[in-house]
Amino acid sequence: MPNNAVMNGSSVENFCAAVEAVLDDGFREMAAEAERQGVFPREVLARLGAAGVFTDKWAGGYRFQLAKLVGLYTALGAECSGGVGVGVSLHDSALAILHRFASSDHLRSLCADATAGTAVLCIGASEQTGGSDLQAVRTTAVRDGSGYVLTGAKAFVSLSSVADFALVLAQCVENGSDHRPGNLGLFALPLTSASVGEPYDKLGANSLDTAPIEFDTWLPAEALLGRPGIGLAAITWGLTHERLSIAAQVSGACDRVLGLTVARMMRREQFGKPLFGHQALRLRVADLHAKVAMLRLALQGMAASEQIDVRTAAGLKVTAARLGQEVVGECLHIFGGAGYLTAETPLARWWQDMQLSRIGSGTDEVLWEVVAAGMKPDFNEYDALFGEPEPRKE
Ligand SMILES: Cc1cc2nc3c(=O)[nH]c(=O)nc-3n(C[C@H](O)[C@H](O)[C@H](O)COP(=O)(O)OP(=O)(O)OC[C@H]3O[C@@H](n4cnc5c(N)ncnc54)[C@H](O)[C@@H]3O)c2cc1C
Known part of the structure; x- marks a missing residue:
């Protein structure tokens, strides 16, 4: 067992420290190579498994620990390797299904192997x-x-x-x-x-x-x-996990991209002053910064509530994905021509990766339908304010 292995059910802080230990330079090299080769690096799941990350995350049984989900996927999102982050969360979302619905020795054994990172799921x-x-x-x-x-x-x-x-x-x-x-x-x-x-x-x-x-x-x-018959419930459970994971990945990625963009704005001068000195740019980035802070706080609030809810997950994912697209698009724009050149900055690649968040595990419209199905009318207030409509006189 490696030194950075964590005990089952450790604190969120210890869990996040174990995740950070895996996301080292070796991880970054693997992610870059995977990007070049176009093949997901299995070794990433093996390392997370060997470090006890999945074992710890699932220590409480199928009701996954939301704060650990948020910690793991915010950290992966901040690596800005969209493909690797989504690959890890797909494996982990399949694990969410197995931890809840595995009912035979065969499936429980597969669940144990996948939790250890020795079997890979899709x-x-x-x-x-x-x-x-x-x-x-x-x-x-x-x-x-x-x-x-x-x-x-x-x-x-x-x-x-x-x-x-x-x-x-x-x-x-x-x-x-x-x-x-x-x-x-x-x-x-x-x-x-x-x-x-x-x-x-x-x-x-x-x-x-x-x-x-x-x-x-x-x-x-x-x-x-x-x-037979519970397939839709089982896949919905996995997709709920995946949607929350994507919202956290977007949050981590946006924080990183905004930090780099603000640095760029302070370093680069145009018209005799830093880009940050130009109010039009500064306020646009401030607006995005405030929205990303709201996303981060929403994820933390959800994690603190420990309530897993299909509609909240759908709403968070679609809102995060659309915000992520806006943030990375604006940051690319603020990097100017260099943002568009793939050899000079990674902004264009990050923008391309971010587009997937609006499609994978449910498109915007599908998720809004999930949200709409839970919206409640306030008939009492409505009737008190507006009453019944008068019958029309001919
Ligand atoms: C890179 C990538 C990886 C993927 N990985 C996986 C994977 O590992 N496993 C897996 O199972 N799937 C995977 N998918 C599939 C993904 O989940 C689907 O592409 C997605 O759910 C949309 O389905 P669709 O492509 O059939 O689009 P469609 O369902 O044909 O939708 C087309 C458009 O119509 C809109 N639309 C559909 N119905 C309605 C409606 N009722 N009202 C309003 N608008 C509507 C949609 O929002 C969308 O914009 C992946 C997709 C991509 C691109």
């Missing part, structure tokens, strides 16, 4: 027919003896070229004929039983390789998380 939910609308997935799991035949194709599976297992969302068909739409199940599919396609060329997050997968294989019933 998530195969979206398909050509079902991205935002996960109920529309066409992958089927047809009951066959003591297991299921899992058949289908997943359009976007990040980490699939380096992972061991994918958690795959499928329509469960119990007796071969009566297919009830919405009877979703989530299966742990060994990727040795799937065909992984070529990773996509994409706008950013190069260290997060994303590829399609196809499969037509028999799996024992022990590979099913929970029971």
Whole structure:
């Protein structure tokens, strides 16, 4: 066990210190190499696992410790390696599902290996027919003896070229004929039983390789998380974890980018004074600084409340992602031409990476729908103020 290993259920401060010890120069070299090669570095998960980070984070069982989630992903976000940060959080979000829904020895053993960082997990939910609308997935799991035949194709599976297992969302068909739409199940599919396609060329997050997968294989019933019908609840639990992780990553990244931009504004002079001396720029950055502080405080407040809530997570993620895009876009602009040149500053790469936060684990519109479904009208106040409308006179 390495020296920086942490005890189960350590304090948040000790947990964050263990995370910081992993995010050293070696981590930065791995992240840079992964960015060049376009392949997620498995070694990052192995190191986090060996340092006891996942074991500690999940020490309290499936109700993950929110302050540790915020600490881990704010620190990863500040590294500004969008692909590596999202790759870690996808593995960890799959772990969130396993810690809650693993009901067989097979799945509990996979959960233990993934918590130790010796097995890598990914998530195969979206398909050509079902991205935002996960109920529309066409992958089927047809009951066959003591297991299921899992058949289908997943359009976007990040980490699939380096992972061991994918958690795959499928329509469960119990007796071969009566297919009830919405009877979703989530299966742990060994990727040795799937065909992984070529990773996509994409706008950013190069260290997060994303590829399609196809499969037509028999799996024992022990590979099913929970029971048929709870697949949507299980994936929603994982996505809630992922959305909170992304909000924290955006917060960490924005703090770092703003700090660098303010330094740039104080160092670079135009029209005889530092950029910071130009009120138009200074106030724009102050506005962003205040908004990012609100995001940080919102995450801390949520962590202190220890309440995990699907709507709050959806609202935080969409608001953070849109703020992140605004912050990095404005900072790139303030760096001027150098911000646009990829060899001179990393701003353009960071801007490209940030675009993914508005799409992955639920787009803006899908998350706003989640928020809208929880909005409550105040009819009492409304009726007291405005009363019933007068019937129209002809
Ligand atoms: C780099 C990358 C990595 C990914 N990794 C994974 C992964 O590891 N695992 C995985 O399962 N998925 C992954 N995804 C898929 C991602 O979750 C989906 O792309 C995303 O959820 C959107 O689905 P879609 O692409 O099918 O878009 P669509 O669902 O077709 O949506 C298209 C547009 O329409 C909007 N829209 C859709 N429905 C509505 C509505 N009712 N009202 C208003 N607007 C609507 C959406 O907001 C979006 O702007 C990844 C995607 C990318 C780009």
